[in-house]
């Protein structure tokens with residue numbers, strides 16, 4: 001019976017790196033969570049316990065912290081690319097690297113009406129993400145960058161409908177032409193190049209997401225996701241594909257009739273579970289292959 005080692009990768013997940021820039025009295029902060037994963041010539045480590053090729057996960061962690069100082073974290077995308085190239089170009093057994101980063105935003109505390117130099121309040125809005133994959137060296141080297149956001153909670157109090165669905169013996173849902181629509185969006189978009197103004201595109205994509213969500217008279221969350229995806233692809237030629245995952249955070253009109261009160265879409269029960277989970281990808285016909293772009297480190301097992 002033949003038995004072979006299959007796909008494998010290893011690294012340090014969730015390095016919590018905080019970088020303070022203190023070159024002037026007005027400090028700056030970058031607060032990130034970095035995962036590294038290396039792929040390559042690591043068969044012997046598995047089959048015979050030979051660590052000769054295994055750059056320790058501890059070293060990967062130390063590199064993440066050292067690079068926060070040496071290279072800085074101007075953007076999570078550039079920092080992730082720096083780390084990935086360091087591992088792939090610097091260690092012969094490493095054939096590929098995956099760097100996944102989440103960024104937690106802070107905003108300056110306001111004290112007596114003025115922004116404070118070295119105190120921040122955590123910004124609640126969303127977590128920005130960057131997933132970097134590098135495979136191969138030299139002319140064969142390929143790089144994939146997927147940027148995104150998660151925990152982006154957005155709600156509209158009208159401009160959302162849901163009707164025309166099939167009705168069977170288990171259907172009790174009533175059709176509606178006016179409902180609350182809310183979600184905690186996860187969006188990830190895949191670039192075709194690394195020659196990008198990362199901050200500008202991030203801000204632009206986020207603005208498109210908000211605009212489409214707000215302005216489309218939505219017949220379903222599915223339609224909203226497709227509208228967001230196609231608007232992003234129309235605006236940015238360097239984005240090949242966008243994937244969206246949207247829990248439908250149901251808001252049910254509360255029955256106030258026992259109290260003799262009418263309730264024309266004014267008081268809701270914001271239910272947290274269960275939720276509809278609507279997911280879609282929107283992709284260009286000529287998108288280059290995705291390679292390992294979507295293979296998440298911690299989602300490796302599906």
Ligand SMILES: O=c1[nH]c(=O)c2[nH]c(=O)[nH]c2[nH]1
Nearest residue numbers: 162173219220221222248276
């Ligand atoms: O936007 C929606 N899409 C659905 O597929 C769905 N299903 C459901 O019960 N409510 C909704 N809303």
